[in-house]
Amino acid sequence: MTEITKIPNSLEEYWMPFTANRDFKANPRLITGAKGMYYTTHRGDKVLDASAGLFCVAAGHGRKEIAEAVHKALTELDYCPPFQYAHPMSFELSRRLAALTPGDLNHIFYGNSGSEAVDSALKIALAYHRAKGEGQRTRLVGRELAYHGVNFGGLTVAGLVNNKRVFGPGLPGALHLRHTRLPEHKFVQGQPETGAELADDLQRMVDLHGADTIAACIVEPIAGSVGSLVPPKGYLQRLREICTQHDIVLIFDEVICGFGRTGKQFAADSFGVVPDMITMAKALTNGVVPMGAVACSDSIHETITGAAPEQAIELFHGYTYSAHPLACAAALAALDVYAEDDLFARAAALAPSWQDAIHSLKGRANVIDIRDIGLMGAVELEPRDGAPGARGFDVYMKCFETGLLVRQTGDTIAMSPPLIISEAQIGELFDILGAAITATD
Ligand code: PXG
Numbered sequence: 001m002t003e004i005t006k007i008p009n010s011l012e013e014y015w016m017p018f019t020a021n022r023d024f025k026a027n028p029r030l031i032t033g034a035k036g037m038y039y040t041t042h043r044g045d046k047v048l049d050a051s052a053g054l055f056c057v058a059a060g061h062g063r064k065e066i067a068e069a070v071h072k073a074l075t076e077l078d079y080c081p082p083f084q085y086a087h088p089m090s091f092e093l094s095r096r097l098a099a100l101t102p103g104d105l106n107h108i109f110y111g112n113s114g115s116e117a118v119d120s121a122l123k124i125a126l127a128y129h130r131a132k133g134e135g136q137r138t139r140l141v142g143r144e145l146a147y148h149g150v151n152f153g154g155l156t157v158a159g160l161v162n163n164k165r166v167f168g169p170g171l172p173g174a175l176h177l178r179h180t181r182l183p184e185h186k187f188v189q190g191q192p193e194t195g196a197e198l199a200d201d202l203q204r205m206v207d208l209h210g211a212d213t214i215a216a217c218i219v220e221p222i223a224g225s226v227g228s229l230v231p232p233k234g235y236l237q238r239l240r241e242i243c244t245q246h247d248i249v250l251i252f253d254e255v256i257c258g259f260g261r262t263g264k265q266f267a268a269d270s271f272g273v274v275p276d277m278i279t280m281a282k283a284l285t286n287g288v289v290p291m292g293a294v295a296c297s298d299s300i301h302e303t304i305t306g307a308a309p310e311q312a313i314e315l316f317h318g319y320t321y322s323a324h325p326l327a328c329a330a331a332l333a334a335l336d337v338y339a340e341d342d343l344f345a346r347a348a349a350l351a352p353s354w355q356d357a358i359h360s361l362k363g364r365a366n367v368i369d370i371r372d373i374g375l376m377g378a379v380e381l382e383p384r385d386g387a388p389g390a391r392g393f394d395v396y397m398k399c400f401e402t403g404l405l406v407r408q409t410g411d412t413i414a415m416s417p418p419l420i421i422s423e424a425q426i427g428e429l430f431d432i433l434g435a436a437i438t439a440t441d
């Protein structure tokens with residue numbers, strides 16, 4: 001067996017994703033262990049996890065219950081082909097997710113990541129319209145500043161220029177709503193009061209292109225990657241109205257904000273708006289085994305399945321690892337942990353302390369905006385002249401050196417800790433971040 005030591009022999013061959021590879025390899029930050037709220041580095045330092053890994057480790061690291069469930073699945077059924085076969089856990093997990101999701105989102109399709117969940121949802125929306133005789137509805141509507149993963153469908157509807165510009169035009173006919181980051185929203189706590197009318201961009205697209213060309217509209221209820229962009233009050237409701245009026249499939253991409261981050265099961269619950277599909281991933285398994293999923297409404301599911309002849313495949317889509325037994329085991333155990341520890345309610349209870357703590361950074365040098373909702377939040381820094389992202393990177397590095405792992409995108413520091421964080425750890429987090437901001441010019 002290959003022995004993996006804590007210090008690798010070479011850093012060259014691993015091409016790291018979304019990473020400044022040359023810089024990293026000159027100054028590596030290796031993580032060698034994790035438990036609860038903390039990582040351990042190869043130098044033996046403890047680092048507080050302010051971003052739940054990449055927003056996936058909702059119940060904290062090293063949960064024994066999940067490890068045991070995965071181990072049991074591994075020894076009983078390591079793999080089961082998901083095309084024309086299934087194993088019991090895939091049905092049980094789907095039943096549990098159908099109960100957890102709002103409204104009639106009762107049918108669950110699986111992939112292995114958020115990116116695959118998003119591309120699956122977009123394809124299901126196209127298949128839905130085709131099944132009811134409206135195959136000409138092919139336009140997909142996304143939004144500026146959105147992140148919907150990195151596959152071609154998600155990239156097409158996404159709105160972050162660096163992720164898009166070198167990869168060509170993507171799928172034809174895509175449209176983008178304007179983002180909702182208005183100047184008057186700076187330092188607003190929770191949901192902004194103004195900006196709901198930005199949802200009328202969708203109505204303008206209907207007026208310009210015809211509703212009968214538009215298949216779906218996908219939005220993150222809270223834009224996560226760009227740093228907790230919280231929807232204006234009434235905005236998601238307005239999108240819902242327009243979609244219902246014109247039979248446009250409304251997809252909420254809850255890959256980050258699902259599973260308790262807003263204090264409820266899904267952001268859809270927190271904002272009281274039921275979409276036609278929800279994409280999820282990340283905390284679905286507490287980040288332990290890769291898995292993504294789409295929850296679809298009864299009507300979408302029934303329309304597609306009903307349009308196919310008996311004994312015929314209804315949807316020509318799926319992955320080798322759809323509903324993988326290890327992922328199902330991890331997800332079932334994660335859902336048990338969330339319920340037993342009442343973690344979504346815990347997030348809701350901690351949200352006021354989180355809000356006070358993050359907004360206490362207002363007034364620090366170079367802080368130009370602070371946003372929060374539930375246990376999510378972001379601190380935006382003024383970019384240095386001619387060097388966007390440099391100040392954000394310096395703050396991020398200083399945080400890591402002083403024991404805090406945050407997410408940096410450009411000059412924004414994004415955070416959303418495991419939902420097990422304590423009040424004391426919220427204090428520790430913002431003490432370290434505040435000091436790093438103050439120490440960075
Ligand atoms: N949709 C949304 C809303 C996401 O946030 C994806 C889809 C894609 O998921 P996968 O599992 O394919 O990565 C995401 C993922 C960050 C960061 O730091 C955000 C994501 C992933 C990695 C880093 O903002 N979001």
Ligand code: PLP
Nearest residue numbers: 111112116317318319320321322
């Ligand atoms: N490429 C080839 C050649 C394949 O045979 C397959 C699956 O059979 C894939 C890609 C897709 O892989 P996955 O189902 O893991 O997404």
